Amino acid sequence: MENFVVSARKYRPATFRSVVGQQHVTTTLQNAIQSQHLAQAFLFCGPRGVGKTTCARILAKTINCTNLTxxxxxxxxxxxxxxxxxxxxxxxxxxxxxxxxxxxxIRSLVEQVRYAPQQGRYKIYIIDEVHMLSNAAFNAFLKTLEEPPSYAIFILATTERHKIIPTILSRCQIFDFNRIRVDDIKEHLRYVATSEHITADDDALHLLAQKADGGLRDALSMFDQQVTFAGNNLTYKEVVQNLHILDYDYYFRLVDALLRENLSAALLLLDSVMQQGFDLHNFVVGTAEHLRGLLVCKDPVTVQLLEVSDNIRQQYVRQAQAAPLPFLLSALNLVSQCDRDFKQAKNQRLHVELALMKLAYLNEAVQFVRDLNPDAHSRPAPASPKPALDNGEAKKKTSSLAESPAPVTPTSTTAPAAATTPLVHAPAPADGPDPLPVENGVAELHATPSIEDAEAPPVTTRHQVLDTLPHIETGRPSMQGLEPNHRPTDVRPSPPAPQPSVAAPTLPKLPSLANRLPGLRDLGTPTATAARPVAAVAEPVAASTGPLPPIAPELLQKIWQQLADERRAQEKMSDYMVLNRTVSADAGHIITLTVDNPVQVVQFNEFRAEFMAELRRRTGHPGLTVQTEVATAAPTGRKLYTSNDKFAYLAEKYPALQEMKQRLGLDADF
Structure with missing residues (x-):
C-alpha cells in the first residue's frame, strides 16, 4: 500500500514562482540572487502556514544552484x-x-559554522521558530550572526517577531509575510483538486479558503479532510456538514423572518441552531457579519468588499434590495450591543431571544416614529441661512426692554429733590451674534420629533443699574479712614454729574429702604457722595458733632480681656496671643495695639471686623478704632551659653567673685 502524503507536503512549492500570495518577498529574493546582494542573515516573520519555511528552503536551494535560470x-x-x-x-x-x-x-551551531562547505559556495543555516531561543542563547548567537564567515548565511523564521530581542533584529533583513487572500487560496485549492482528479464546487472551495483565515496549510489540511469524507465529489453541503459551521442559508432565513416581523420563525430558527450544537455567540457574530454584508451590498460600488463566492454574492444583493437601510443600520447596532453584553448575561439564550424580539419589531418601531412626525422627511431643506433673530428673539428682547418697569433709586430725605443725582438706567447687554447654520450632510434614518417650532420660554426682564459713585482703591488691609467717626478734612467736593439730555422718568420713592439704611440719605447730594467713601455707606452709625465722651480705662481693659479669653476658650490661641496685652484709648477713641511682628498684624486684620463690632457693642462707644503697630525690637546683649561665659559675666558684675575663685581654687566648669 502506497503511503499517503498530505497535500501540504505533496504540493509544497519548489520554486519562487509557485509560492502563493507572497510576491513581494519572492521578487526581492530573486533580485538579490541575480545582483549578488545577499545579506548574511534573513528573518522571515508572519502568521502560520503562509510560506516562511518554504521560502527559506527555496532560497537555500537556489543560492547553491549551479544552473540558475x-x-x-x-x-x-x-x-x-x-x-x-x-x-x-x-x-x-x-x-x-x-x-x-x-x-x-547555539554553541554547537557556532562550531559548525567554522568549517567551509565541501561543495557549493554557501552553507545555509535555517532556524525555525527562532523566538523560542532563550536570552542566553540569543546573546551567544549575536557575534556569529553579525560577522559570520563569507560562506555562511542564516535564515531565521518565526511567527512571533515581538519576542525576538532588538539586537537580533538589527542584524537581519526582515521580510514580513502577509495572510494569503481568499481568492488565492481558492485558486490553489482548485489546482490541487484538478491535479488529484477531484470534482469540487466553487462554493465549497471558497468556504474552505475562507475558513482557513489566510493560511494555505490550514486550507490544504481541511481539503484533505473533506476529500476523505466526501470522496472525489466535493459539494458545498457536505463541506458545511463536515466542518460543522453555520450555513449562509440560516442567516438569509433569519433576515427574511425579521423583515416579515415573524418572531415565531426567528425563535424557531434559533432553537434549531442550538439543537445542532452550535454556539450561541458564534450565531450572534455570524448574524452581525451577515448584516454587514447586506449593508455593503446596498451600493453596487462596495459589493466587491464582500468575500464570498459569486452565487452567495447574488443572494446577498437580492436580500439587500428588500431590506431598507434604516432597518440594517439599527439591526446592526442591536446585534453589536448583544455581542458586547453576551459574556455578562446570566441567561445567554434569553439574551439572544430578546435581541431577536427587538429586531422583529424594528420596522414597526421605525414606522411609529415616522407617524409621530410625518413632515420630518417631507420638509424641504432651507435654501439659505435664516436671518438673525428670525425666530422671535428680537421681538422678545425689544418687548422686554419696552415693558420693563423703570429702575428704582432711593431718594434723599435731607437734600432737595432737584439736587438728587439720578442713577443711569442701562439696558440689558445684548446677546452675541447668532451662531452660523450647520448643514448636516447625513440624512436622518428615522423621523424624530422636531423642536424647531417649539415656543421658547419667556425671557425674564432684567434691570441693570450703573454705579456712578466714586470707588476707593484698596491697598494693604486697614480700616483707617473707614471708621464711623472719621471725618475727612481735606476732601474737595466733586462736581455734580452731568445731567442726561433725556429727562429721567419719575421714579417711585421707597421711604422704608431709606429709613432702614440711614447712610443712603446722604447719597442725594454730590457733596455727600464725594465726601463719604463708598465702603462706609452701608455702616449704620450716626455722625457725631461734639467732643467724644471719655472711655474708662478699666472698663475698656476688662472688655478687651474678656474678648481675648473668649478666643482662647474657642481654641483660637493665635488670636489670643495677639489680643492678650494691655490697651488704652486716647481722646479720639483710638486704641493703639502694639504687636510683636507683621504676621500678627495680618492675623488681626482677619478677625478685625468681627472683633471691633463686638468691642463697640459691649463698651457702648461706636467710635472706637484700633490701630496696629509693630513693636521695635530692643537690642540684645551677648548670649551666655557655656559655664565660662556665665562666670565671666558674673565676674564683671561682682568683682569679688573672681577673688573668691582664686583663693578657693575653684573651676568655672561646674
Missing part, C-alpha cells in the same frame, strides 16, 4: 539541487529552535 530560479537537475531534494545536502542545515533553545545548542 534567467528568473533566478533553481534548475532542479544539478548536483546541488538533486542533493537538496533528496535531503542529502551537506550545505543546508535546519534547526528547530523550539526543541534546541539552549546555549549549548
Amino acid at each position: 534567467a528568473e533566478a530560479e533553481a534548475c532542479g537537475v544539478c548536483t546541488s539541487c538533486v542533493a537538496f531534494q533528496e535531503n542529502a545536502s551537506f550545505n543546508v542545515h535546519e534547526l528547530d529552535a523550539a526543541s534546541n533553545n539552549s546555549v549549548e545548542d
